[in-house]
Amino acid sequence: MIQAAILGASGYTGAELVRILAGHSGFEVSVVSGDSKSGLSFGEVYPSLKHLNLPKLCSVEDINFGKLDVVFCALPHTKSAHIIKDLPKHIKVIDLSADFRLTDVNKYEEWYGMKHPAPNLQIQAVYGLTEFYRSEIKNSRIVAGTGCNAATGMYPLIPLLQENLIDPEEIIINLATGVSGAGRKAKEEIIYCEVSEGYTPYNVSRHRHLAEFDQEFSKAAGKPVRVTFTPHLLPQNRGILATIYVKGDLQRIQNSLEKRYMDEEFINVMSLNTLISTRHVRGSNFCHIGVCESSKKDVVVIFSSLDNLIKGSSGQAIQNANLLFGLEENSGLVATPLFP
Amino acid sequence: MIQAAILGASGYTGAELVRILAGHSGFEVSVVSGDSKSGLSFGEVYPSLKHLNLPKLCSVEDINFGKLDVVFCALPHTKSAHIIKDLPKHIKVIDLSADFRLTDVNKYEEWYGMKHPAPNLQIQAVYGLTEFYRSEIKNSRIVAGTGCNAATGMYPLIPLLQENLIDPEEIIINLATGVSGAGRKAKEEIIYCEVSEGYTPYNVSRHRHLAEFDQEFSKAAGKPVRVTFTPHLLPQNRGILATIYVKGDLQRIQNSLEKRYMDEEFINVMSLNTLISTRHVRGSNFCHIGVCESSKKDVVVIFSSLDNLIKGSSGQAIQNANLLFGLEENSGLVATPLFP
């Protein structure tokens, strides 16, 4: 069994890593850290996982990294890079923070407001959008998990930009996301009464996942691309749905996406004009994509939906870890969506 | 007291008319009809209104129209026009259905799939977007309530099209709405488990409120305008928020809307870059508008939000009825939003 540590295991993405890995035949959860909750049993912090035989939550300082094979790092950005840069070199790293997502460390400084904490490591890191960086991931030591919103937008758009099927100047990503993406740390804006019965835009002019869109879309198009990106908070736990407006030919877009994802287990392109919903991917590693005729001749609407805690973060992380260690790529990830 | 009948009072917009009129000093709710529930007391059908002294629900056939001054018609389309066309001429009519919204009866046939049931009456009807048709409404007999989605999109867009401040070819209205807009009639797609934890697009290529957009936007721009319009269903009871993408100058758009609505009690234009939410208009007759810089230079994002059951239908209806009868326009409509 591959020995895994999960740092930041008391947060939602951390707990989701624990939950999925506990049912995975290749990994053993041997260390879980959660600084503010160190000393507690995992079942006290997540009663839903009480029945599992898990180690107690510890502090990062107390971890013996010698016996570990892989570290999943679900810590806040900058804190993550600081810990990763001191890890023994035999350890492979899946980072779920934003620290290694941006190839250009100057962009990191621009978007995150501080110098990159480990610029030398950035060079080794691969962007973890599995279906596009599979071979690089297999040979890497550090995989940077993508932003959950970023992944939702990229699955439909990268192939279309690569094939030059849409106008790169006219892309709008209108996105709505469940609350779990904001984490488990208490803040006024995510308490129940502030979210319920409310649908609310946030970070409209500048969301950090935009930096990932800039990077990957420009690469795909072979020239600088900047999209309009408007995220909204939804009164629900899980799920992201992006409503993407593009200019291009409906049928060619459909054909291109169908072909691109024909052999991808986790990316499901629906038949033309199928409407999708967040509730149909909840609890799974799937991304659903639907291409639809809009109410205006020259505009095509593409819907893309995934579970932010799974395909948008922890499921993606495990998919990448499977690649890193030569396991079946779908190991531990075949759970069917839970509806209702 | 002005004697009012509410037809279709057992539905959500009907009950909302009853609720607001019961606290209105100018109207008396003297008749409530609800065919499938006729014979029941109103408090049995809406226990929240049990304390009010209301008539029993009756059938439309049993109504003595002689003593009535106004009929609020919250019936399904076509059924509504059929009843309205036979009403005594002394009765003023506020229709909440779609039957009299489209000036051109051919458009009605195109969008609703049947001949208009009362083409002669269409000529007398005024489109009920109060802030734009105030003087016509005062002098009319039939006011056609707007679609709730339509109103949400029109408040910010009509002034900008009238003043030629945005490109009419490049308007996208991405809209999300609470479930109460779908009415109280049981259908699988609105049962709790089908809505909860789901954010789902619907009627993407062809929503009937688009016909209203076509009509009013073309009129405002002085030439045919067709927008991209994508509605989504939200897991919440009330509230619509439109996220509108336009091409124009940020500050001029802000100035124009501030000026246009400076003296309008119910339309609140927020200061530049303010983010708004459905939960801040719930239970009120307000429409909140926020103009924001987007993540892309040439795109401006405008948010518009209202309570679909009030400013989007029943509150609007009463605002128009106040005009019809020469009452203060805000009578009965000053309730503050209920949050949380």
Added chain:
Amino acid sequence: MIQAAILGASGYTGAELVRILAGHSGFEVSVVSGDSKSGLSFGEVYPSLKHLNLPKLCSVEDINFGKLDVVFCALPHTKSAHIIKDLPKHIKVIDLSADFRLTDVNKYEEWYGMKHPAPNLQIQAVYGLTEFYRSEIKNSRIVAGTGCNAATGMYPLIPLLQENLIDPEEIIINLATGVSGAGRKAKEEIIYCEVSEGYTPYNVSRHRHLAEFDQEFSKAAGKPVRVTFTPHLLPQNRGILATIYVKGDLQRIQNSLEKRYMDEEFINVMSLNTLISTRHVRGSNFCHIGVCESSKKDVVVIFSSLDNLIKGSSGQAIQNANLLFGLEENSGLVATPLFP
């Protein structure tokens, strides 16, 4: 106009006081304090109240109490009493905290774990269960608002204990409450994901509102009464529903409650075997009571429901303030429930 200050106005009960008083013809909201948010406009903290002409939030220290007539104190317990004891004597006080609820200051120490901060004032305070202490309230200076759970249980039970219609040894109050009762201060257990899809008991062996039950039920029965009280948290914003199990005669219980509340505007006793719901009192000052036959011969189930932020706290407070100042008791409180 009676000049009112609302201390702790940035919390939910404070904001609800502001909302209701803003539509009240007898009071003027002249001061609003909210320490952590002092300096902000009220509309920034509650965008739903942005349209009102309200003073900025200030610190308690900065208030000039000289020109005030009444202080509504929506502060945490102990902090509340500390401020109230130094107020000028001409000011009347409505306290929404727990500080003056318990007649016996030793009980305060027992339940709140500290010496009562103002034992001399306790003597002047009246327990604010309006329908039972009306005459005392009219003549008092300090009214102690009841616990919201406490009020829900007391409305049906006090009359029955007074009339000796139920066995005081066999009372069980099973209660469920919306999240707004926990306030607006961020805590992990009230963030959206921790509440949604969860129904969870809390404070099962010892909830502080039990001290109020002890006091009032013992007084009503003329001997010590202790009930079984089990609160649960609901995934909804507002509303409390108590399911109360008693031993007594069904019809006599019904008759007694009907008679007791016949002339009470805000306490509605439904006809026998009517099932009630939190959603039918939301946004109103009503308490609904339903007496029902249970599945077991000797047990009667009584349901009692109110909106915790209104009849359970801020509406009750204003009802009491109306009495204090000789206004109509229902002034400002006639809003009809908002459903859906």
Added chain:
Amino acid sequence: MIQAAILGASGYTGAELVRILAGHSGFEVSVVSGDSKSGLSFGEVYPSLKHLNLPKLCSVEDINFGKLDVVFCALPHTKSAHIIKDLPKHIKVIDLSADFRLTDVNKYEEWYGMKHPAPNLQIQAVYGLTEFYRSEIKNSRIVAGTGCNAATGMYPLIPLLQENLIDPEEIIINLATGVSGAGRKAKEEIIYCEVSEGYTPYNVSRHRHLAEFDQEFSKAAGKPVRVTFTPHLLPQNRGILATIYVKGDLQRIQNSLEKRYMDEEFINVMSLNTLISTRHVRGSNFCHIGVCESSKKDVVVIFSSLDNLIKGSSGQAIQNANLLFGLEENSGLVATPLFP
């Protein structure tokens, strides 16, 4: 592979059977029926299961029962028995309806208002509360799945009644349940707006699951037992939590339940005074039980919670099917709860 048909597969319990069996190594879903939706692909009816390779929905009349080994019958009561009585004798049956739950067919008539449709078969049927009827189930042909509310109440109470640790005259089961228990058939009372922000008792004096309580509790106690049972509807999809009031000794109750369920994988008795929640069993086959001190000396509160669609129906059904066919009892049922 054991060939299974699921009748009524378009309902929630039917679809949950499909979902779980699709990931089960011992069964093949070879037939799915859903009369009103026959002819549709399963993915059209449940897009969350679109990726599975499933047969189309058919009518019961079109099923060739010859090649089947087991029928899971998720049909309405009476319809279920009518079909089951004509099945070939080689087919084993797991019935999720109420038709075979009551040993005494007179009781069926009393509670369901009609003659039992297959009294001869009733003799062969075993009540499917796995942990209490394991050996009978192994040797039976027809297993009657329990009511979901019934199972929630029985797990903690049967052992205590068997051991005479509680007063059988003084049992109160206050229960709250998510909406999915009401099925997928559209009815006004389960549409989103009627459920959201509402907590509502139902069937207070007479819920059909009471007949199961009567039967099993009387059997356990060795004398007639009737409990007070009050179900409530919750604004959430899944989950039941029973709050059970009993008279007995706290520690002896805890010890008894711990001992009884020590070797039961799916029944987790928490340590004394642990509070449990529906959200911690969601998506799993677990039942959580917590024994707690109440606020009154002689009353003990016991909480019991399970996922109504899994341990309360479809998971239980598969657990019983595993027994029927000699498979590992937990096959297909080891999924960890999904939280948040």
